[in-house]
Amino acid sequence: MKNIVFLIFAFATICLSAQSTFEKNYGDPSVIEEGQDVVQTSDGGFLAACFKMSDVFLLKTDADGIEQWNKTFDLDYPVQVTCIEKTSDGGYIIGGYSGTYETDFDFFLMKLDAACDSVWTKTFGTTVKDKAYAVKQTADGGFALAGTTETTDVNYNGWMVKTDASGNQQWAQTFGGSSYDYVYDMTLTTDGGFLCCGSTSSYAGGTGAFFIKLNSSGVEQWHKRYGGETAGAGYAFGIDNTFDNGFIATGMHGSFYLLRLDGNGDTLWTKNPSVDFFLTGIDVVQTTGGYVVAGYETTYEPEGFDVVLRKYDESGTKLWSKNFSGDNSGYVTRMIGTSDNGFAVTGKYEYLDGGSVENTNIYLIKTDENGEGCFGYLTGLQEICMVTVDNATGKNKVIWTPEEPASAYNIYKLTTEGYEVIGTVNATELSEYVDMTSNPGTASDRYKVSIIDTCGNETLTGDYHKTIHLNVSPGVPSGFALTWEHYEGFTFTKYRIFRGTAAGGLVQIDSTLSSNFTYTDTTSLTGALYYQVAAVKPVPCYSSSTGAKDVGGPFSQSVSNLEDNGVGGNVDELSSDKYNISIYPNPASNESQISYKLMTPSQVNIELVSITSKTVLSVHYDKKIPGTYTEKLNLEKLEQGSYFLRITIENKTINRKIEIIR
Structure with a gap:
């Protein structure tokens, strides 16, 4: 239908070395x-x-x-467009027919200028x-x-x-x-x-x-x-x-x-x-x-x-x-x-x-001239199966089940600047990504995933998933109070509650409805205790890879960070020993101090939080060179009670319970 014109040059926007397909x-x-x-x-x-x-x-x-861009011309009568041609003045001419079967049809003609604005219409x-x-x-x-x-x-x-x-x-x-x-x-x-x-x-x-x-x-x-x-x-x-x-x-x-x-x-x-x-x-x-x-x-x-x-x-x-x-x-x-x-x-x-x-x-x-090109058939978005804490690393793991042909996947994380790419997973690898920059014990994170097709085209991201962040504090009048941020990303009906006397030996002790964000463990156990909560996914999912027989999973629950009760133990015992952390006096009245030792240059964040996880005192946040440090804790304006001193050193978080008495 259209007369093809052969040119010895290309338009300025078309790459001379390769055709766009x-x-x-x-x-x-x-x-x-x-x-x-x-x-x-x-x-x-x-x-x-x-x-x-x-x-x-x-x-x-x-x-x-x-x-x-796209543009709609809403005329006073229905129109079926059938054809368009470029015109000698740089504009366009559109043909078709107007009307309905009830009113009959007429030839339709519309002239557009170079900006695709209507100049006139005729029937x-x-x-x-x-x-x-x-x-x-x-x-x-x-x-x-x-x-x-x-x-x-x-x-x-x-x-x-x-x-x-x-x-x-x-x-x-x-x-x-x-x-x-x-x-x-x-x-x-x-x-x-x-x-x-x-x-x-x-x-x-x-x-x-x-x-x-x-x-x-x-x-x-x-x-x-x-x-x-x-x-x-x-x-x-x-x-x-x-x-x-x-x-x-x-x-x-x-x-x-x-x-x-x-x-x-x-x-x-x-x-x-x-x-x-x-x-x-x-x-x-x-x-x-x-x-x-x-x-x-x-x-x-x-x-x-x-x-x-x-x-x-x-x-x-x-x-x-x-x-x-x-x-x-x-x-x-x-x-x-x-x-x-x-x-x-x-x-x-x-x-x-x-x-x-x-x-x-x-x-x-x-x-191109041979009917070839880089073509993809991406018709949807890549949704995340879940985000959970990886047992091996203690970091957030993003898991998805591939739904579309792809060459790779981009993983996005919400930052102060918006969602940013933090990693790419090739389609030949298992559809899992461990965020080694994450710190599940400090805050929850949000993630999304997009698809990159074989042409390098990227889809929009699917819906986000938000991780569970757990805090543990002394219960009133006894036991330990667990509070957490709700998991977002899939629909579920219950959380499982896990407890153990060692960081690697937790067992389920109870469950609670998904509408609850708190749980009190009335245990009579003493000493160090460790907790996790998990959102239970009704239908487990699997990770997979292109052309591979192996799959990962099943993944049936999204697990929170591992959190201790602050009594004689902590989530990272090795880190505590490594940094020689000590708090004295404890219990304290109006003042206490924390000392620690750094072997390498490290980012240090120290804060005092209440049993409801509210920060009540920011002690220190800075980059430190190797050495031994002592930070004073001014407790005068705080009420009597139990608090947690949260020390984060290069993504390692240690919680220490501190009592204020008057």
Whole structure:
């Protein structure tokens, strides 16, 4: 349909060393959106004319297929857009039809400026149904719209409207026979006229591919009909000019159909292989060394359609064929040649659910000159299974079950600057990530995961998961009070409570509802005790990797940090000994002091917290060189009672209970 222009240079935004290729779908999951036609813009990007809820809808992308903006023209009447062309003034012309089956249809024409703002809109019609499928700017700056008109309740004919540059009608012409004649595409001819293609049943035989040549005034000069006598009905859906002033057309005639015509419409050759019974040609362009066809092929696993690009040489011999759409269904409406000798295809992308169409989006594919490119089929987001504390390292572990084809995954963590990438996991590795910068005993953290496809494209992140942060303090009047921050990320009904007399030997002692964030252990045990709480995931999940048989898991609960009761023990006994930590006096009245020893330069944070984990005194936060230090604790303004001195040295946290007495 579209005349391909071969350039010896590229647009400034297109890399000279490599072609930009992509396969993307766009749209709102709540409405049906379909790409109808596409043009390449002066910046190397693409502008797609689309159908969306009976409005004129435009989608603009850059050269890499990244959406830059979209625009809806909400007119006073419903419009079905079918075609778009660039105009000589740097703007665009859109064609289609307006109206409904109840009110009949009219040809629709809209002129846009270079900024895609509407300059004018026009409608043209008879008293019946008129639908335009192709638009061209003519040599005099005007426009030609071609399509089909309903001449009677049972007959249709081709119809063309010619306008001046302002969209004022200059003439209209009906053409065809006495039965069904449909026009699906049109191209300009070297003598200033037009060649339309479609289907007809007006002439001898059944329905056949139809070609009709009009002069610059819309007067018929000749018509041709091919196929229809055998092997099913014939249709020509797309046409383009060839370098020798002939034509190339595609469609179907029982199976895939490709016709090479000379300037008089006589066939030089046709290709109608029976092995391509499920393939329909929709559009075709002349290219270096032959022709490229875009079409769709019926598939059954899954049930739907694949978009197909196929290259033929000048004699009609197939050179290559490429299929697109992945695990869903794709349908092509138009194709263009691009400035880098590649191809751009638009249409609709259907998400399938059990064989039924769940949603339809705008589909845009850009390939190189061989139909190749870097294509991904990412249709969703990567959700996290859970974040838990890793037994081996004591650090936060992020776990997810891969749902999409991927080359890698980015792990994001919430910081003071927002979510930032903290690591990448290759798809060939288990889908787990241990955050070695985390300190579960200090605060809870939030994580997200995104997918990187084989083209290097990255999806948006899935929902965040927030870890459990546990504190333990003396209970009132006895025992120990556990308080924690709620786990966020999956729905669950209960927490498990774990306790042990050693850091490595905890057992479950109880459970509580997920709506509770506190628990009092009324144990009579004395000495050092250790605690953890865990959010119980109703359905366990597994980590996995691409091409690997091994999986990780099952992961059935998200576990908090390990926290001690502050009585003669601590979460990290080795760290306590390593730093020679001592508090004196303890119990204390108005003043106490803490001493510690550093063997290497370290970040030190010391604070006093209440039994409800509220910071009541910040003692120190600084980077220290190796040496022995003593920090004074001014307790005068604090009430009598039990507190915890929390010492963090380079991500190692030690809790020490301190009593204030008066």
